[in-house]
Amino acid sequence: ADFKSDQEVRWCPGCGDYVVLNTMQSFLPTLGLRRENIVFVSGIGCSSRFPYYMDTYGFHSIHGRATAIATGLAVERPDLSVWVITGDGDSLSIGGNHLIHLLRRNVNVKVLLFNNRIYGLTKGQYSPTSEVGKRTKSSPAGSVDHPFNPLALALGADATFVGRALDSDKAGLTEVLSAAARHRGSAFVEIYQNCPIFNDGAFDALKDKHASAGRLLRLGAGQPMTFGADERKYAVVGDGPGGLTIADASNVAPDDVVVHQPDHERAGYSYALARLDETFPEVTPVGIFRDVVRPTYDDEVRAQISGQAMSSERLQDVLLGKDSWLVG
Ligand code: SF4
Numbered sequence: 001a002d003f004k005s006d007q008e009v010r011w012c013p014g015c016g017d018y019v020v021l022n023t024m025q026s027f028l029p030t031l032g033l034r035r036e037n038i039v040f041v042s043g044i045g046c047s048s049r050f051p052y053y054m055d056t057y058g059f060h061s062i063h064g065r066a067t068a069i070a071t072g073l074a075v076e077r078p079d080l081s082v083w084v085i086t087g088d089g090d091s092l093s094i095g096g097n098h099l100i101h102l103l104r105r106n107v108n109v110k111v112l113l114f115n116n117r118i119y120g121l122t123k124g125q126y127s128p129t130s131e132v133g134k135r136t137k138s139s140p141a142g143s144v145d146h147p148f149n150p151l152a153l154a155l156g157a158d159a160t161f162v163g164r165a166l167d168s169d170k171a172g173l174t175e176v177l178s179a180a181a182r183h184r185g186s187a188f189v190e191i192y193q194n195c196p197i198f199n200d201g202a203f204d205a206l207k208d209k210h211a212s213a214g215r216l217l218r219l220g221a222g223q224p225m226t227f228g229a230d231e232r233k234y235a236v237v238g239d240g241p242g243g244l245t246i247a248d249a250s251n252v253a254p255d256d257v258v259v260h261q262p263d264h265e266r267a268g269y270s271y272a273l274a275r276l277d278e279t280f281p282e283v284t285p286v287g288i289f290r291d292v293v294r295p296t297y298d299d300e301v302r303a304q305i306s307g308q309a310m311s312s313e314r315l316q317d318v319l320l321g322k323d324s325w326l327v328g
Contacts, residue, residue: 002025002029002052003024003028003029003038003056004024004025005052005055007052009021009053013045014194015193015197016191016194016195017046017047017049017114017167017193020050020191021050023177027174027177029120031081031181032320033319033320034320034321035056036056037079037080037081037319037321038056038080038081038162039070039073039080039081039083040054040056040057040059040067041058041059041061041066041070041082042058042066042084043061043063043064043065043084043090043095044062045087045090045114045115046116046121046195047086047193048066048087050085058192063095064096065091065097065098066090066095067086067095067099067102067109067111067232068098070109070138071105071107073295074108074109075301075302078299078318078319079300079318079319079324081110081181082108082110083109083112084109084110084111085110086111086113086114087116087120087177088113088114089128092113092127092129092153093124093128097223099104100157103154103157103159104159105294106296106297107185107186107296107297108185108299109117110181110186110189111188112177112189113190114191114193114203115129115190115192115193116193116199117129117130117134117147117202119198120195120198123137123198124198125201126138127148128145128147129147131147132145132146132147147163149277150188151164151289153188153265154188156271158292159186159187160265160291160292161179161180161186161288162288162289163179163287164189164190164191165177165190165191165287166192166286167191167192167193169286170208172218175287175288176288177189183291184293184312184315192206205282205291213236215283216286217276217284217286218287219260219273221258221262221291222259222264224254224259224260225257225258225260226249226257233249234249234274234280234295235248235256235258236245236257237252238256238258241285243272244258245279245280246276246283248298262289263291270289270290273285
Protein backbone atom coordinates (compact mmCIF):
# COMPACT_ATOMS: atom_id res chain seq x y z
CA ALA A 1 0.00 0.00 0.00
CA ASP A 2 1.29 3.45 -0.84
CA PHE A 3 -1.68 5.39 0.56
CA LYS A 4 -2.25 7.09 -2.83
CA SER A 5 -5.81 8.22 -3.39
CA ASP A 6 -7.57 8.13 -6.75
CA GLN A 7 -7.86 11.95 -6.88
CA GLU A 8 -6.21 13.82 -9.73
CA VAL A 9 -3.35 15.95 -8.33
CA ARG A 10 -4.03 19.57 -9.20
CA TRP A 11 -0.90 21.50 -8.34
CA CYS A 12 0.89 23.46 -11.09
CA PRO A 13 3.46 21.51 -13.13
CA GLY A 14 6.83 21.60 -11.37
CA CYS A 15 5.43 22.57 -7.96
CA GLY A 16 7.60 21.38 -5.06
CA ASP A 17 4.50 19.93 -3.40
CA TYR A 18 4.69 16.89 -5.70
CA VAL A 19 7.99 15.71 -4.22
CA VAL A 20 6.73 16.08 -0.67
CA LEU A 21 3.58 14.11 -1.51
CA ASN A 22 5.61 11.43 -3.25
CA THR A 23 8.01 11.20 -0.29
CA MET A 24 5.14 10.93 2.17
CA GLN A 25 3.49 8.19 0.13
CA SER A 26 6.78 6.27 0.04
CA PHE A 27 7.71 6.44 3.69
CA LEU A 28 4.34 6.39 5.48
CA PRO A 29 3.67 2.69 4.79
CA THR A 30 6.97 1.85 6.49
CA LEU A 31 5.55 3.01 9.85
CA GLY A 32 3.31 -0.04 10.13
CA LEU A 33 0.18 2.01 10.75
CA ARG A 34 -3.23 1.16 9.39
CA ARG A 35 -4.50 3.76 6.92
CA GLU A 36 -7.64 4.32 8.99
CA ASN A 37 -5.39 5.39 11.89
CA ILE A 38 -3.75 8.22 9.93
CA VAL A 39 -5.28 11.68 9.51
CA PHE A 40 -4.05 14.68 7.54
CA VAL A 41 -5.58 18.02 8.55
CA SER A 42 -4.95 21.08 6.41
CA GLY A 43 -5.96 24.73 6.39
CA ILE A 44 -6.21 26.87 3.26
CA GLY A 45 -3.58 27.28 0.58
CA CYS A 46 -1.97 25.29 -2.21
CA SER A 47 -0.38 22.74 0.11
CA SER A 48 -3.69 22.30 1.89
CA ARG A 49 -4.96 20.16 -1.00
CA PHE A 50 -2.64 17.46 0.34
CA PRO A 51 -5.31 15.41 2.23
CA TYR A 52 -7.21 14.75 -1.03
CA TYR A 53 -4.24 12.88 -2.41
CA MET A 54 -3.71 10.54 0.52
CA ASP A 55 -5.82 7.40 0.85
CA THR A 56 -6.12 8.01 4.59
CA TYR A 57 -8.54 10.07 6.60
CA GLY A 58 -8.25 13.80 6.03
CA PHE A 59 -9.83 17.16 6.71
CA HIS A 60 -9.42 20.22 4.47
CA SER A 61 -10.40 22.64 7.20
CA ILE A 62 -10.39 26.42 7.68
CA HIS A 63 -7.73 29.06 7.23
CA GLY A 64 -5.10 28.93 9.98
CA ARG A 65 -7.12 26.59 12.19
CA ALA A 66 -5.77 23.18 11.17
CA THR A 67 -3.58 23.12 14.29
CA ALA A 68 -6.59 23.79 16.56
CA ILE A 69 -8.64 21.06 14.89
CA ALA A 70 -5.71 18.63 15.04
CA THR A 71 -5.30 19.37 18.76
CA GLY A 72 -8.86 18.27 19.44
CA LEU A 73 -8.37 15.14 17.37
CA ALA A 74 -5.11 14.18 19.10
CA VAL A 75 -6.58 14.66 22.57
CA GLU A 76 -9.69 12.64 21.80
CA ARG A 77 -8.07 9.86 19.77
CA PRO A 78 -4.61 8.61 20.83
CA ASP A 79 -5.02 5.75 18.35
CA LEU A 80 -4.50 8.21 15.47
CA SER A 81 -1.33 9.52 13.85
CA VAL A 82 -2.26 13.17 13.24
CA TRP A 83 -0.47 15.35 10.65
CA VAL A 84 -1.05 19.01 9.82
CA ILE A 85 -0.22 20.25 6.33
CA THR A 86 0.09 24.02 6.17
CA GLY A 87 1.85 26.87 4.39
CA ASP A 88 3.71 30.01 5.45
CA GLY A 89 0.60 32.18 5.02
CA ASP A 90 -1.80 29.71 6.61
CA SER A 91 0.23 28.96 9.74
CA LEU A 92 2.34 32.07 10.28
CA SER A 93 -0.17 34.80 9.48
CA ILE A 94 -3.81 33.98 10.23
CA GLY A 95 -2.87 30.77 12.04
CA GLY A 96 0.16 32.01 13.99
CA ASN A 97 -1.66 32.00 17.30
CA HIS A 98 -2.91 28.41 17.04
CA LEU A 99 0.49 27.19 15.89
CA ILE A 100 2.46 28.53 18.85
CA HIS A 101 -0.02 27.13 21.36
CA LEU A 102 0.06 23.68 19.81
CA LEU A 103 3.86 23.74 20.06
CA ARG A 104 4.10 25.01 23.63
CA ARG A 105 1.53 22.43 24.78
CA ASN A 106 3.45 19.67 23.01
CA VAL A 107 0.34 18.13 21.47
CA ASN A 108 1.11 14.86 19.70
CA VAL A 109 0.71 16.28 16.18
CA LYS A 110 3.20 16.53 13.30
CA VAL A 111 3.14 19.94 11.57
CA LEU A 112 4.62 20.18 8.08
CA LEU A 113 5.01 23.81 7.02
CA PHE A 114 5.48 24.15 3.27
CA ASN A 115 7.44 27.39 3.05
CA ASN A 116 7.48 28.89 -0.44
CA ARG A 117 7.75 32.48 0.89
CA ILE A 118 4.69 33.63 -1.08
CA TYR A 119 0.90 33.29 -1.21
CA GLY A 120 0.44 30.94 -4.17
CA LEU A 121 -3.28 30.12 -4.12
CA THR A 122 -4.28 33.79 -4.20
CA LYS A 123 -1.75 34.44 -6.98
CA GLY A 124 1.38 35.96 -5.56
CA GLN A 125 1.17 38.28 -2.56
CA TYR A 126 4.06 38.57 -0.09
CA SER A 127 3.84 36.32 2.96
CA PRO A 128 5.23 36.37 6.53
CA THR A 129 8.39 34.66 5.28
CA SER A 130 8.97 36.82 2.19
CA GLU A 131 12.27 38.66 2.31
CA VAL A 132 12.54 42.43 2.89
CA GLY A 133 12.34 44.30 -0.40
CA LYS A 134 10.37 41.60 -2.20
CA ARG A 135 8.22 43.03 -4.97
CA THR A 136 4.88 41.31 -5.35
CA LYS A 137 1.34 42.28 -6.36
CA SER A 138 0.69 43.42 -2.79
CA SER A 139 4.10 45.01 -2.25
CA PRO A 140 4.85 46.77 -5.58
CA ALA A 141 7.49 49.01 -4.00
CA GLY A 142 9.07 46.12 -2.07
CA SER A 143 8.06 44.55 1.23
CA VAL A 144 9.10 46.44 4.35
CA ASP A 145 8.08 43.56 6.65
CA HIS A 146 10.77 41.76 8.64
CA PRO A 147 10.16 38.05 7.89
CA PHE A 148 9.70 35.23 10.39
CA ASN A 149 12.37 32.61 10.83
CA PRO A 150 9.90 29.70 11.30
CA LEU A 151 12.35 27.49 13.18
CA ALA A 152 13.30 30.25 15.61
CA LEU A 153 9.58 30.90 16.14
CA ALA A 154 8.91 27.21 16.86
CA LEU A 155 11.87 26.99 19.22
CA GLY A 156 10.74 30.17 20.97
CA ALA A 157 7.42 28.42 21.57
CA ASP A 158 9.36 25.51 23.17
CA ALA A 159 8.67 22.96 20.42
CA THR A 160 10.14 19.58 21.33
CA PHE A 161 10.95 18.55 17.74
CA VAL A 162 12.11 21.00 15.08
CA GLY A 163 13.51 20.14 11.66
CA ARG A 164 14.05 21.55 8.19
CA ALA A 165 14.26 19.86 4.78
CA LEU A 166 14.32 20.75 1.08
CA ASP A 167 11.53 19.64 -1.25
CA SER A 168 14.06 18.40 -3.80
CA ASP A 169 16.04 16.30 -1.32
CA LYS A 170 14.00 13.11 -1.00
CA ALA A 171 16.53 11.32 1.24
CA GLY A 172 16.90 14.25 3.64
CA LEU A 173 13.15 14.84 3.70
CA THR A 174 12.47 11.16 4.43
CA GLU A 175 14.96 11.22 7.30
CA VAL A 176 13.34 14.26 8.93
CA LEU A 177 9.77 13.03 8.37
CA SER A 178 10.61 9.59 9.78
CA ALA A 179 12.11 11.12 12.91
CA ALA A 180 9.10 13.43 13.25
CA ALA A 181 6.75 10.43 12.99
CA ARG A 182 8.67 8.61 15.75
CA HIS A 183 8.66 11.67 18.03
CA ARG A 184 5.99 11.63 20.74
CA GLY A 185 4.78 15.21 21.01
CA SER A 186 4.63 18.15 18.63
CA ALA A 187 6.95 17.91 15.67
CA PHE A 188 7.49 21.00 13.53
CA VAL A 189 9.11 20.56 10.11
CA GLU A 190 9.79 23.45 7.77
CA ILE A 191 10.02 22.33 4.14
CA TYR A 192 11.56 24.74 1.66
CA GLN A 193 9.14 24.36 -1.24
CA ASN A 194 9.57 25.92 -4.63
CA CYS A 195 6.58 27.72 -6.20
CA PRO A 196 7.61 27.89 -9.88
CA ILE A 197 4.69 30.14 -10.75
CA PHE A 198 4.96 33.00 -8.23
CA ASN A 199 8.36 32.66 -6.52
CA ASP A 200 10.47 30.47 -8.75
CA GLY A 201 14.01 29.72 -7.70
CA ALA A 202 13.66 30.88 -4.08
CA PHE A 203 15.86 28.01 -2.92
CA ASP A 204 17.96 27.41 -6.04
CA ALA A 205 21.18 28.43 -4.31
CA LEU A 206 20.72 25.47 -1.98
CA LYS A 207 19.86 23.03 -4.73
CA ASP A 208 22.59 23.53 -7.28
CA LYS A 209 25.52 21.36 -6.20
CA HIS A 210 28.17 23.98 -7.01
CA ALA A 211 26.31 26.98 -5.64
CA SER A 212 25.32 25.16 -2.45
CA ALA A 213 28.81 23.91 -1.64
CA GLY A 214 29.44 26.67 0.87
CA ARG A 215 25.88 26.99 2.13
CA LEU A 216 24.23 23.73 3.14
CA LEU A 217 25.04 22.44 6.63
CA ARG A 218 23.59 18.94 6.99
CA LEU A 219 22.99 18.21 10.66
CA GLY A 220 23.76 14.73 11.94
CA ALA A 221 23.28 13.75 15.58
CA GLY A 222 26.67 13.15 17.19
CA GLN A 223 28.50 14.54 14.15
CA PRO A 224 30.92 17.50 14.22
CA MET A 225 29.34 20.38 12.32
CA THR A 226 31.51 21.11 9.29
CA PHE A 227 30.40 21.94 5.77
CA GLY A 228 31.51 23.35 2.46
CA ALA A 229 33.71 22.22 -0.41
CA ASP A 230 37.43 21.47 -0.05
CA GLU A 231 38.54 24.98 -0.87
CA ARG A 232 35.80 26.59 1.27
CA LYS A 233 35.36 24.48 4.37
CA TYR A 234 33.70 25.86 7.49
CA ALA A 235 33.16 24.67 11.04
CA VAL A 236 30.61 25.59 13.70
CA VAL A 237 32.30 26.66 16.92
CA GLY A 238 31.15 27.96 20.31
CA ASP A 239 30.60 31.67 20.80
CA GLY A 240 30.05 32.12 24.54
CA PRO A 241 27.12 30.72 26.56
CA GLY A 242 24.71 28.96 24.22
CA GLY A 243 26.02 30.80 21.18
CA LEU A 244 27.34 29.37 17.96
CA THR A 245 29.25 30.91 15.13
CA ILE A 246 31.06 29.81 11.99
CA ALA A 247 34.78 29.85 11.34
CA ASP A 248 37.16 28.87 8.56
CA ALA A 249 37.71 25.15 9.25
CA SER A 250 41.43 25.41 8.53
CA ASN A 251 41.80 27.65 11.60
CA VAL A 252 39.84 25.39 13.97
CA ALA A 253 41.22 22.43 15.93
CA PRO A 254 39.04 19.30 15.42
CA ASP A 255 38.18 19.18 19.14
CA ASP A 256 36.82 22.72 18.97
CA VAL A 257 34.18 21.90 16.33
CA VAL A 258 30.74 21.67 17.98
CA VAL A 259 29.20 18.19 17.87
CA HIS A 260 25.52 18.35 16.97
CA GLN A 261 23.17 17.36 19.83
CA PRO A 262 19.50 17.60 18.88
CA ASP A 263 18.68 16.27 22.37
CA HIS A 264 20.65 19.09 24.04
CA GLU A 265 18.74 20.04 27.19
CA ARG A 266 19.06 23.78 26.50
CA ALA A 267 16.72 25.13 23.87
CA GLY A 268 19.21 27.98 23.44
CA TYR A 269 21.55 25.62 21.63
CA SER A 270 18.99 24.77 18.91
CA TYR A 271 17.92 28.40 18.76
CA ALA A 272 21.51 29.47 18.11
CA LEU A 273 21.63 26.91 15.31
CA ALA A 274 18.41 28.23 13.79
CA ARG A 275 19.88 31.74 13.92
CA LEU A 276 23.27 30.97 12.42
CA ASP A 277 22.24 33.22 9.56
CA GLU A 278 22.75 36.21 11.86
CA THR A 279 26.50 35.70 11.76
CA PHE A 280 26.74 33.95 8.40
CA PRO A 281 23.74 34.94 6.27
CA GLU A 282 24.35 32.43 3.55
CA VAL A 283 24.52 29.26 5.64
CA THR A 284 21.43 27.07 5.82
CA PRO A 285 21.34 24.16 8.25
CA VAL A 286 19.01 21.29 7.29
CA GLY A 287 18.04 18.22 9.28
CA ILE A 288 16.90 17.81 12.88
CA PHE A 289 17.61 20.82 15.08
CA ARG A 290 15.88 19.66 18.26
CA ASP A 291 14.40 16.37 19.46
CA VAL A 292 13.72 16.24 23.21
CA VAL A 293 11.24 14.48 25.46
CA ARG A 294 8.57 16.33 27.40
CA PRO A 295 5.11 15.17 28.58
CA THR A 296 2.50 15.71 25.89
CA TYR A 297 -0.65 17.72 26.39
CA ASP A 298 -2.94 14.99 25.12
CA ASP A 299 -1.42 12.31 27.38
CA GLU A 300 -1.66 14.63 30.38
CA VAL A 301 -5.30 15.47 29.68
CA ARG A 302 -6.25 11.81 29.33
CA ALA A 303 -4.33 10.88 32.47
CA GLN A 304 -6.14 13.62 34.33
CA ILE A 305 -9.52 12.37 33.14
CA SER A 306 -8.89 8.67 33.70
CA GLY A 307 -6.79 9.20 36.82
CA GLN A 308 -3.97 7.12 35.44
CA ALA A 309 -1.09 7.69 33.08
CA MET A 310 -0.62 5.40 30.09
CA SER A 311 2.82 3.92 29.50
CA SER A 312 4.50 4.82 26.24
CA GLU A 313 4.53 1.08 25.36
CA ARG A 314 0.76 0.94 25.72
CA LEU A 315 0.33 4.15 23.73
CA GLN A 316 2.35 2.58 20.92
CA ASP A 317 0.09 -0.51 21.06
CA VAL A 318 -2.97 1.75 20.91
CA LEU A 319 -1.55 3.45 17.82
CA LEU A 320 -0.89 0.10 16.16
CA GLY A 321 -4.42 -1.09 16.99
CA LYS A 322 -3.23 -3.80 19.41
CA ASP A 323 -4.87 -2.20 22.43
CA SER A 324 -7.72 0.18 23.11
CA TRP A 325 -7.32 3.27 25.20
CA LEU A 326 -10.96 3.01 26.25
CA VAL A 327 -10.32 -0.20 28.22
CA GLY A 328 -8.62 -0.12 31.61
FE1 SF4 B 1 2.55 25.13 -6.32
FE2 SF4 B 1 2.86 27.77 -6.60
FE3 SF4 B 1 1.18 26.45 -8.20
FE4 SF4 B 1 0.60 26.82 -5.65
S1 SF4 B 1 0.80 28.42 -7.20
S2 SF4 B 1 0.37 24.88 -6.81
S3 SF4 B 1 2.61 26.65 -4.67
S4 SF4 B 1 3.41 26.19 -8.10
